[in-house]
Amino acid sequence: MPALAFDDVSVVRGGRTIWSDSTLRVEAGQFVAVIGSNGSGKTTLLKVILGLLPVAHGTVQVYGSRPGARNDEIGYVPQHYDVNATEAIRARDAVLLGLTGRRWGFARPRAEDRRRVDEALKWVEATDFADRRLSELSGGQRQRIALASALVAHPRMLILDEPLASLDIRTQHEIVELLARLKRELAVTILVVAHDLNPLLAVLDSAIYLLDGHAHHAAIDQVVDSDLLTHMYGTRIKVAHTLQGQLYMRSD
Structure with a gap:
């Protein structure tokens, strides 16, 4: 069963077609980038997957079910995670909200809840600062807490909106390595x-890219192409290799 399956999907917002005629399939367990120029519909794509926006045409399945039906199996990290959290809250309690935030009423956390919080903190290597307030944490530490909050419910899918934004190069590298390990181990x-x-x-294994009013999906080595990226972003993009043979992109 694929993680995502789009069949001839079109999306309309405010009377304007965002993208149309889109058919794609993402296998479970992949690490997938979602890319496109500003205004191409990346946020719209996330809303469709989460069932927050109906499609105008076609069908979408998330692990074989309609969008929204299995949101308890999706961990979502917004771009500005801590905007919705009180700065005075402890990191540990912010992770706990990933479990209890969907429940009605107030109750003391169960022993199983506390165990799962400790487990999630360990997954993201955040145990050492779990009892500090969010306001005291660095950007990279907050990102780890955001990931723990998304992982604590044991999701099958993680959706991350610009998780590397505002992080320095070293911290970006650490978060990418962490994500790769989580994908592999979980x-x-x-x-x-x-x-x-x-x-x-x-x-990355592949990318969903939004181009010319359509959503496409392809292996990452097919997407990292100078002509395709230049067309997508409207500026000249060159693809090259480092001395170690790794791909990288730069704009002229």
Whole structure:
């Protein structure tokens, strides 16, 4: 069963077609970038997957079900994760909200809840600062807590909106390595909305790219193409290799 399956999908918002005639299939367990120029419909794509926006035509399946039906199996990290969290909250309690935030009423956390919080913190290597307040954490530490909040419910899919934005190069590298390990050890499908693919190229399997009013999906080595990327972003993009043979992109 694929993680995502689009069959002849079109999306309309405010009377305007965002993209149309889109058929794609993403296998479970892949690490997938979501790319496209500004206004191409990346956020729209996420809303469709989460069942927050109906399609005008075609069908979408998420692990074989209609969008929204299995959102408890999707961990979502917004671009500005901590905007929705109180700065005074402890990191540990922010992760706990990933479990209890969907429940009605207030209750003391169960022993199983606390165990799963500890487990998620360990997965993202955040145990050492789990009892500090979010306001005291660095950007990279907050990103780890955001990931733990998304992972604590044991999702099958992670959706991350610009997880590397505002991080320095070293921290970007650490987060990318962490994501690659999580994908490998937890067998989770990862979708990452990204403007800059360079930090992710070594770990990506494929990309969903929005081009000419359609959503496409292809292996990453087919997407990292100078002509395709130049057409997509409207500026000259060159694809080259480092001395170690790794791909990277640069604009002229």
